[in-house]
Amino acid sequence: MNITLGPQSFLNYENNYKKNTSFTSNYQVLNKRRPFCTYFFREDLQWHNFARYLNLRFKNADKVNIYNAACSDGTESYTLIMSLIKHLGSEKAKKFFPIKGFDLNQRQVNTAKSGEIPLLPGIYYLFDFFSIKLHTLFSDKKFLDYVTLKNGKKGVKFKDNIKNLVEFRRVNVLDELAKINKNEENSVFLCRNMWMYLKENEQEKLAKMLSEACGSNSIVVLGKYDLSASKAHSLLLKNRFEETYIDNVYEKMV
Ligand SMILES: C[S@@+](CC[C@H](N)C(=O)[O-])C[C@H]1O[C@@H](n2cnc3c(N)ncnc32)[C@H](O)[C@@H]1O
Numbered sequence: 137m138n139i140t141l142g143p144q145s146f147l148n149y150e151n152n153y154k155k156n157t158s159f160t161s162n163y164q165v166l167n168k169r170r171p172f173c174t175y176f177f178r179e180d181l182q183w184h185n186f187a188r189y190l191n192l193r194f195k196n197a198d199k200v201n202i203y204n205a206a207c208s209d210g211t212e213s214y215t216l217i218m219s220l221i222k223h224l225g226s227e228k229a230k231k232f233f234p235i236k237g238f239d240l241n242q243r244q245v246n247t248a249k250s251g252e253i254p255l256l257p258g259i260y261y262l263f264d265f266f267s268i269k270l271h272t273l274f275s276d277k278k279f280l281d282y283v284t285l286k287n288g289k290k291g292v293k294f295k296d297n298i299k300n301l302v303e304f305r306r307v308n309v310l311d312e313l314a315k316i317n318k319n320e321e322n323s324v325f326l327c328r329n330m331w332m333y334l335k336e337n338e339q340e341k342l343a344k345m346l347s348e349a350c351g352s353n354s355i356v357v358l359g360k361y362d363l364s365a366s367k368a369h370s371l372l373l374k375n376r377f378e379e380t381y382i383d384n385v386y387e388k389m390v
Pocket residue numbers: 163171172173174175178205206207208209212238239240241244307308309310327328329330333334359
């Protein structure tokens with residue numbers, strides 16, 4: 137039984153960017169090229185270290201609010217749920233749930249809500265359970281604790297007890313952040329591989345809104361493409377964030 141994780145799609149994605157010389161910040165253009173590319177345990181975050189980091193960072197908090205902006209088909213939220221449960225155990229992980237996932241694309245949100253995620257060869261990943269093991273330290277059996285295989289292994293369905301740990305909605309990240317309380321303490325904003333969809337003034341707005349939303353002990357997490365293809369990094373620094381010792385994780389200085 138094999139699942140190969142994303143690098144193939146990652147390369148496709150990268151190649152598409154290279155071809156698109158006028159690439160700046162255009163949802164339509166990007167959507168046409170490689171619409172909602174995401175995959176389990178996307179390697180631009182060290183998920184297992186990240187879970188341990190969250191455990192330490194929030195050890196004194198009773199509740200932690202996790203927002204998964206641009207969650208696509210939910211893969212990212214489910215990855216975090218599995219990582220937290222694996223490293224903290226179900227009981228200790230409870231305070232991080234429910235995760236709030238949102239995305240602009242209705243179809244992706246519907247998929248996320250259903251918990252039934254298609255694994256499309258050459259788009260998200262090929263099937264290769266060996267690689268799941270290699271990349272994520274999850275054994276076949278561990279992964280199958282959380283999902284059942286569907287459609288001749290062309291998809292997975294998350295079990296209800298996992299699905300219930302996340303709420304998905306269709307919403308624009310800029311609208312959602314405008315509604316979130318200011319200075320929310322103990323919050324985590326995953327805003328990964330999505331900044332390049334925003335125009336420059338929208339990126340500036342997003343960084344400012346994140347800064348306003350983050351109270352004490354709050355962090356923002358970026359993805360690889362946000363660093364290479366948007367102004368996210370410099371905008372976060374400009375808005376009172378600093379890098380932490382975990383790659384792509386920024387904390388708000390209060
Ligand atoms: C490349 S995927 C990233 C998925 C996931 N965060 C990851 O890193 O694997 C980009 C997602 O951003 C979403 N998106 C783009 N602009 C958005 C916006 N303004 N508000 C919410 N979602 C947005 C797209 O619909 C798409 O699902």
